[in-house]
Amino acid sequence: MNKQQIGVVGAGTMGQGIAQVLITNGFDVQLFDVAESALERARGAIGNGLEKLVSKQRLSGAEQQAALQRLSTLTALDGLAGCRVIIEAAPENPELKEQLFRDLSALAPNAILASNTSSLSLTRLAAVCDSPERVVGMHFFNPVPVLKLVEIIRAEQTSDATVAHIESLTQSLGKTAVAVADMPGFAVNRLLVPMINEAAFLLQEGAATAEDIDTAMKLGAAHPMGPLALGDLIGLDVCLAIMEVLFEGFGDPKYRPCPLLRRMVSAGYLGRKSGRGFHCYD
């Protein structure tokens, strides 16, 4: 097993970012995806990401070349067998992730298996593995090369050694880890998304305009962006899905999704990605 070798499963938005941060910090990455086209897009995005760092003089040309040489892409899962850590960033689908963890657990019996899931239970994922003590959550934030936080989620079965290893890996990526128990929404989404949901209630009740709600939080609470604009950036469908997870997971009415949020998602007003959400975008 190669300590410097890390597997990344899924080459979408998050997998690309995670792979980029790993290779710029000296790790060899085996980036796996089921789709060759996703791997091609990921190579392009990572190349652009490194180019940006060079133009900002945060990386030299030689370091850029060395980083790119540390990246391998593959469509055969068994290429991950020699990795010390495997970070899964496949779609947020419980059956798909459980199958992946079953396969990875058999393929790499000594590797730490980390999931970047935003909302699924790590305890349930660990339960499908042969040695569940090596399963852990490693929740990065988008865009991964920019945002410094990693939430480390301890499943009921996760060992102290697994958590310690992931904490040290997080630190070597120049990021800060916070440890959070395996409960719905972890810490950041449980705080952030109900705030967006509450802003939607304010708007629904006619208490203030969308512009004024956002201005209130920017100027009154020093938030860099108002809650409704933030919801539009995250995607209103994603916000609604997180509220559903919180509502179901805790069974507490304080997490009920705002009816206006539901209506907007049904109408296809998903925020920036659809050109219209609480605000309009060109």
Ligand SMILES: NC(=O)c1ccc[n+]([C@@H]2O[C@H](COP(=O)([O-])OP(=O)(O)OC[C@H]3O[C@@H](n4cnc5c(N)ncnc54)[C@H](O)[C@@H]3O)[C@@H](O)[C@H]2O)c1
């Ligand atoms: N996008 C975000 O802002 C964000 C933030 C934090 C966490 N997450 C979590 O990260 C994970 C990935 O999200 P994303 O936004 O990068 O998704 P994405 O849709 O951009 O990428 C998913 C990738 O996984 C690939 N894939 C599909 N089936 C696969 C399989 N069986 N094995 C391997 N790869 C497979 C797809 O081809 C695609 O390239 C999800 O669990 C999500 O909840 C997302």
